[in-house]
Amino acid sequence: xxxxTQLDSQVPVFEEAPVELRCNYSSSVSVYxxxxxxxxxxxxxxxxxxxxxxxxxxxxxxxxxxxxxxxxSFHLRKPSVHISDTAEYFCAVISFQKLVFGTGTxxxxxx
Amino acid sequence: NAGVTxxxxxxxxxxxxxxxxxxxxxxNHNSMYWYRQDPGMGLRLIxxxxxxxxxxxxxxPNGYNVSRLNKREFSLRLESAAPSQTSVYFCASSGGTGxxxxxxxxxxxxxxxxx
Numbered sequence: 001x002x003x004x005t006q007l008d009s010q011v012p013v014f015e016e017a018p019v020e021l022r023c024n025y026s027s028s029v030s031v032y033x034x035x036x037x038x039x040x041x042x043x044x045x046x047x048x049x050x051x052x053x054x055x056x057x058x059x060x061x062x063x064x065x066x067x068x069x070x071x072x073s074f075h076l077r078k079p080s081v082h083i084s085d086t087a088e089y090f091c092a093v094i095s096f097q098k099l100v101f102g103t104g105t106x107x108x109x110x111x
Numbered sequence: 112n113a114g115v116t117x118x119x120x121x122x123x124x125x126x127x128x129x130x131x132x133x134x135x136x137x138x139n140h141n142s143m144y145w146y147r148q149d150p151g152m153g154l155r156l157i158x159x160x161x162x163x164x165x166x167x168x169x170x171x172p173n174g175y176n177v178s179r180l181n182k183r184e185f186s187l188r189l190e191s192a193a194p195s196q197t198s199v200y201f202c203a204s205s206g207g208t209g210x211x212x213x214x215x216x217x218x219x220x221x222x223x224x225x226x
Contacts, residue, residue, distance in 0.1 A: 034213075043217035046215075046216075051211065090154070094213050098144075098156060098159065098169070099144075099213065101153040101154045101155075103152060103153040104151075
């Protein structure tokens with residue numbers, strides 16, 4: 001079965017600084033990967049997804065992620081964060097046709 | 112187009128009481144899911160329904176039952192609530208073809224407290 005690991009439970013960063021949220025997946029022949037964002041007291045919203053093709057995936061709100069097969073990683077990046085990016089971010093992978101989520105990374109953006 | 116809706120938004124139960132969480136989607140999706148979210152544990156799948164008329168257990172099904180009433184609606188029932196079921200519950204749906212068919216759309220959640 002596929003799984004994902006998010007090593008950082010919390011990432012504090014200052015506004016306008018770059019950020020990287022790390023996600024590693026267990027290896028497989030083919031893999032579908034997703035990043036979701038959850039704003040306070042809301043449901044999850046899809047940020048971006050990797051299904052195939054280009055390894056650099058661009059999503060909403062200026063986020064992007066790079067699929068790295070050799071390192072089994074799918075890290076999420078943003079070159080300059082805003083206060084409004086404060087949220088919890090979940091990496092997820094398809095395993096037996098179902099989404100399996102990581103434990104989440106809380107991004108805390110301060111002025 | 113409301114997407115995925117859930118009722119109620121909040122609920123407080125006493126131990127042993129029962130309740131049903133309702134979920135509906137208007138995207139004509141075949142698959143629907145129930146998750147619970149607990150601090151530090153991400154989202155864990157309780158039950159899912161790959162199509163109308165079918166349901167299957169997920170990672171944490173104990174203490175729950177589900178009903179796929181029709182293609183739009185998927186309910187979650189707690190027969191005898193326990194404090195360990197205090198959590199935020201999310202319903203989701205997915206459809207489409209190919210890899211995009213795995214993309215899930217989430218409801219706003221139900222915050223349940225069992226005292």
